[in-house]
Amino acid sequence: MLQIQLPDGTIKEYPENYTAIDIAKTIGERLANATLAAEVNGTVVDATRPIRDLVGDSSSQPISVKLITNKDTKALAVMRHSAAHVMARAIMRLYPGVGLAFGPTTGHGFYYDFDLATKISEDDFPRIEEEMKKIIADAEPFERFSATRAEALKLCGDLNQQLKCEHIETGLADHGSLSFYRQGNFLDLCRGPHVPDAGKITAIKLVSVAGSYWKGDANNKQLQRLYGTAWLSQKDLDEYLKQVDEAKKRDHRVLGKQLGLFSISPDVGQGLCLWLPKGSTIRATLEEFIKKELLKLGYTPVYSPHIGRVEMYETSGHFPYYRDAQFSPIFGHDAGALVDFWIRKLREHKAGTTVFSLDDEKKLLESAKVMGAALTEYPISGSVDAKIDTLRIWEKNQERYLLKPMNCPHHVQMYASQQRSYRDLPVRLAEFGTVYRHEKTGELNGMLRVRGLTQDDAHMFCTPDQVEEEFKATLNLVKFVLGSVGLEDYRVQLSLRDSKNKDKYVGSDENWSKAEAVLRNVLTEMGWSFSAVEGEAAFYGPKTDFMVRDCIGREWQLGTVQLDFNLPERFKLEYVGPDNKPHRPVMIHRAPFGSMERFTGMLIEHFAGAFPLWLAPEQVRVLPISDKVNDFAQSVERRFREAGFRTTTDYSSNRVNAKVRDAQLALIPYMLVVGEKEAATDTVTVRDRLEADKQQNLSVIEAIAKLREEADARRVRQVVKSSFRSFESAGEEANEY
RNA sequence: GCUGCUGUAGCUCAGUGGUAGAGCGCGUCCUUGGUAAGGACGAGGUCCUGGGUUCAAAUCCCAGCAGCAGCUCCA
Structure with a gap:
């Protein structure tokens, strides 16, 4: 007999072969019908599998079993995954030769990636949905069975599912046996669990179609990804669609245009943000605010130019690492770009990725000569290395500048501009530094991803002993800054290097381990909850990132604090220690807002455009009842302006x-x-946008004092919560296969 | 960068192989009004750009540019 402990604590006995559904049936037919899955010893499983199979013969009794019904949000993920199967089945019915890839659930629904020559468009959604509804109406059961690796390969091979075969051989190489789910004549390699039958899938809707790459690698084949959403009731689905609609209204691009905050014009260039007067006011207010905080914390403001010599970025590593994502260098010599191209071609040739012929070289030599670079030393019949060296020598004697992609090398030079004693440290150099990056077109997004951005950047140079304290203070600053605008809905991420791809990073293993350990310690000591993610570090060091979600749930990095043992080494930075010997400082890179562009964009969405008094571009508007009081209105406006309020x-x-x-x-x-009335008494009737029904008639002086107090306290009285944003992910990424 | 979709008035968007449409906004005038829209009149368009098909293209086709969604990337 099975000894089952139910959620209320009671223990009951059932026959050995019982499933969760069987148990449900003993309680009532309606409950059995409503049961979509079960939780056995804490794991969500098929309600239709014998419990004994799930826990094994040796399992200690009693076994805890909880029925997951269609009222339980845990059922959502299961149902959505089943919906993905139904969608895949529908696609296979409608289109011949479909290759199946992955079909997991997401926070709001599900998707399935297909390898399919026919392009699916949104116009096809109705017929796909129609087909899905037929499958749901047929209510055929989901049946699980296991197969050995050989059987699984044969099954997938017979079905001509090459991607599944590949996955069995690579991603699932360590699995001894594999599970499949059959739904009518549709068969799919799948971990499960699933709802008992397709009829249990209630409210579904296809959402969008887009491209994706097989196994998330841009070098792999591109697939078509069909997104759908599924809910436990039509009412939930309608509610969700309504919220998506609402969320779109708070999109910073929509509000930015509506409220005249910023604009991005193709005439200026993609991803180049024009801060209109109102947006600039918000930004200037934020900058002023943080500048004051930095002064308190011992930072010193600095300024540096927007360009710098390429050599400097070669030393820092930025140029070689991010060349593709940067604007091309500015060359002082006409032949600069040509020689630069030439060197790259020779390197590719050396690496065997392209063929570079003698004829090509001759043409280049000729062109260089026309452009005024004779290059008489060029060893046309010499080794590739000798050729590269010759060109590099020429290149290094020319002026080559880069639009600065990062402020750190400039600040490093400032540190190095004088001798430093340990008594001077930490040196904290702060700058609202504007940097330029040639982001790929498809990645640009309003103010959230741009090509020209201003970081509220600073670099701290400290002794190894000072690192932890300095790091803590910086993390607290970020937290304070975010809190000051009421931003509390963020996630802290410890971004570590990818331990399998160490050559993507500069510096020694030792430095990296040290840096990562410091960050982990600090976060733990501070008692913050954080998630450590491998592969997210900067190339020179690990980071602590503050991640927030936009109006449609996409995650963005705002504030960041980074630890760096490597740039000081590359630039050979030093300070004189108490032992009168040179020592290497440690750098902390940090930007509490991240960039002014992204931060402001997020703020627009955070407040849904309704900025608190201290940030609002237009704080006060005087409304004269008739022309007769225009003069009085003007005098009110003047007095509020003089009191420091942005008034119209x-x-x-x-x-x-x-x-x-x-x-x-x-x-x-x-x-x-x-x-x-007001003109006669020198008063104003104050109408508060948030409490329109509580108007007050105040003297001009009283009104100014009241508003002054609210603005100075930087009071955030209202954050328009996006219900969409707070949607909990119902088992994201449940796709092992 | 890749895949798909989109591009019409300042904004949001209808629309059609044959003379270009609405609402809002804007301007002028009337109205001098007390807390979420007072009224009348009017201006405003290279229908993204360039090619092609056609008697005829803003509409169909191709290319480019830009935007959106997703993927990939993000110092």
């Missing part, structure tokens, strides 16, 4: 109703309504 007056011929409406829609924190 609505002199339009609209009635006050329309003026109030306009101001309300423009998300202006305070309206000052002035009519003949």
Whole structure:
């Protein structure tokens, strides 16, 4: 007999061959119908599998079993995964020769990647959904069975599912036996679990189609990924779709245009942000705020140019590592770009990736000569290395500049500009440094991913002993800064290097282990919860990143604090220690906002455009009731401006109703309504955008004092919570196969 | 960069192989009004750009550019 412990603690006995559904049936037919899965000893499993099979013969009794019904959010992930199978089956019915890849669940639904020559478009969704509904109506059961590796390979091979075969041989190489699910005549290699039958899938909708790469590698074959969403009821689905719609309205690109905050014009260039006056006001306010904090913490402001010599970035490593993602260098000599190209071709030739002929070289020599670079030393019949050396010598004698992709090398030079004693450390150099990166077109996104950005950057140079304390102080600064705008919905990530790909990083193993250990210690000591992710480090050191979600749930890195033992070494930085000997400092790179562009973009979404008083580009709007009080309105505006408030007056011929409406829609924190009554008493009627029903008639002086207090306290009175953002992921990435 | 979709007035978007449409906004005038739209009139378009098909292209086709979603990347 099975000894089963139910969630209420009672222990009951059931026959050995019982499934969770069988148990449900003993309680009631309706419960059995509603049961989509079960949790056995804490693991979500098929409700239709014998419990004994799930736990094994040796399992200690009692076995805890919880029925997961269609009221339980844990059922969502299971149902969504089943929906992915149903979608795959529908696609296979509609299109011949479909190759199946992966079909996992996501936070809001599911997707399946297909290898299919026919391009699916959104116009095809209705017929695919129609087919899915037929499969659901047929309600055929999901049946699990196991196979040996050889059997599995044969099954997938017979079905002509090459990607599945490849996955069995590579990704699942360490699996002795593999599970399959059969649903009618549809068979798929799958870990499960699934709902008992397709009829249990309730509310589904196809969402979008896009490309994806096999196993997430851009060098691999591109597949078609079909996204769908699935919910436990039509009501949930409708609610979700409504929230997606709502979320789109707070998109910073939509609000940025509506509220006149920023614009990106193709005439200026892709990914180059124009900060309009109102957006600039927000940015300037943020910058002013953080500058004051930095002064308190002992930072010193610095400025550096927007370009620097390529050699400097070769030393730092930025140029060789990120060449593809940078704007091309600026060459002082006409032949600069030609020689640069030449060297790259020779290197590719040496590496065997391209063929570079003698004829090509002769043409290049000729062109270089025309451009004024004689290159008489070029060893045309010499070794490739000798050729590269000759060109490099020429190149190094020319001016070559790079739009700065990072501020650190400049700050490093500032550190190195004078002799440093341990008594001077830490040196903290802060700059709102504008950097340029040639991000790939498909990656640009409003203000969140741009090609020109300003980092609220700083670099700390400290002794090894100072690192932990300095790091802690910096993390606290980031937390404080985010908190000051009411941003609490973030995730802290410890970004480590990819231990399998160490050659992607500069510096010694020893330095890396040391740096990673320091970060982990600090985070642990501070008691912060964080997730460590391999492969996310910068090339010169590990990072602590602050991740936030945008209005449609995409995650972005804002603040970052990075530890770096490597750049000081590459630039041979030193300080004189108490022993009167030279020592190497340690660097901390940090940007609490990340970039002004991304941070402001996120803030727009965070506040849904309704900025708190201290940040609002237009803080106060004076609304005269009629032309008769325009003069008084003007004097009110003047006095508020003098008190430091960004104030305007609505002199339009609209009635006050329309003026109030306009101001309300423009998300202006305070309206000052002035009519003949106010003019007579030198007062204003203060209308608070958030509490429109609690108007106050105050003297101009009182009103100024009231607003001054709120602005100075940087009070955040309202963050418009996005319900979409807080949607919990229901078992993301459940796709082992 | 890759795959798919989109590009019409300042904005949001209808629309059609044969003379270009709405709402909002904008301008002028009337209205002098007390808390989410007072009224009238009016201006405004290279229908993304370049080719092609056609008697005729803003509409169909191709290419480019830009945007969106996803993938990949992100110092």
